[in-house]
Amino acid sequence: AQKVTQAQTEISVVEKEDVTLDCVYETRDTTYYLFWYKQPPSGELVFLIRRNSFDEQNEISGRYSWNFQKSTSSFNFTITASQVVDSAVYFCALSELNAGNMLTFGGGTRLMVKP
Amino acid sequence: DTGVSQDPRHKITKRGQNVTFRCDPISEHNRLYWYRQTLGQGPEFLTYFQNEAQLEKSRLLSDRFSAERPKGSFSTLEIQRTEQGDSAMYLCASSQDRTEAFFGQGTRLTVV
Numbered sequence: 001a002q003k004v005t006q007a008q009t010e011i012s013v014v015e016k017e018d019v020t021l022d023c024v025y026e027t028r029d030t031t032y033y034l035f036w037y038k039q040p041p042s043g044e045l046v047f048l049i050r051r052n053s054f055d056e057q058n059e060i061s062g063r064y065s066w067n068f069q070k071s072t073s074s075f076n077f078t079i080t081a082s083q084v085v086d087s088a089v090y091f092c093a094l095s096e097l098n099a100g101n102m103l104t105f106g107g108g109t110r111l112m113v114k115p
Numbered sequence: 116d117t118g119v120s121q122d123p124r125h126k127i128t129k130r131g132q133n134v135t136f137r138c139d140p141i142s143e144h145n146r147l148y149w150y151r152q153t154l155g156q157g158p159e160f161l162t163y164f165q166n167e168a169q170l171e172k173s174r175l176l177s178d179r180f181s182a183e184r185p186k187g188s189f190s191t192l193e194i195q196r197t198e199q200g201d202s203a204m205y206l207c208a209s210s211q212d213r214t215e216a217f218f219g220q221g222t223r224l225t226v227v
Contacts, residue, residue: 004157035215043204045218093156100215101146102171105157115205 004094006106013082014114021077021109023092029053031097034068037106039089048082051075064094082113119206119219127199127225135193136222140209147190149182150206150215151175158206164190197226 005027008015013019023033089110091104120139150158162172166187184190208216
């Protein structure tokens with residue numbers, strides 16, 4: 001069965017600090033997809049990134065970067081020079097090829113960036 | 116059409132009443148999903164459609180819940196005989212085949 005664990009329930013940083021959100025997953029499939037979503041107070045889940053299990057290249061998008069390591073079943077998310085607007089709940093999610101397109105979400109990490 | 120829209124945004128109902136939510140996906144997307152999110156938790160999968168066919172249902176979807184997607188366009192999620200445990204945010208998402216899913220802002224249900 002698939003499972004996603006986000007051990008950090010809440011993180012508080014001061015603006016301009018770097019912060020890493022951890023994500024560990026479990027799956028029996030060899031083909032799967034990993035995602036990060038952001039949920040601001042408005043409630044809408046905003047898609048950030050999707051990676052497939054065959055692509056372990058790290059990705060950078062502006063202040064955001066992602067580190068995918070199959071050896072440790074982790075898909076961590078780093079925000080560089082955090083800003084107050086980054087305050088939100090961030091969810092890591094997993095989708096197995098043989099499970100339709102169903103997403104299994106972690107419990108989320110609430111990030112608070114203080115000015 | 117700029118995204119997935121859900122209606123209503125908020126619903127308060129008395130226990131035992133029936134409620135229906137609507138989701139309008141991104142127009143070119145053939146897949147539509149319903150998730151439920153309770154406070155402090157991640158979303159949990161309920162059901163998904165490919166076009167008008169309901170292909171998968173979670174064990175969470177009791178027989179009081181029913182979802183439809185007539186003609187493969189908008190979808191409705193109905194909860195009959197609501198219970199306090201049904202109070203949650205109901206999220207709809209859509210995707211084109213196996214690409215990333217885009218979510219609506221959700222319908223927050225409160226059962227009193």
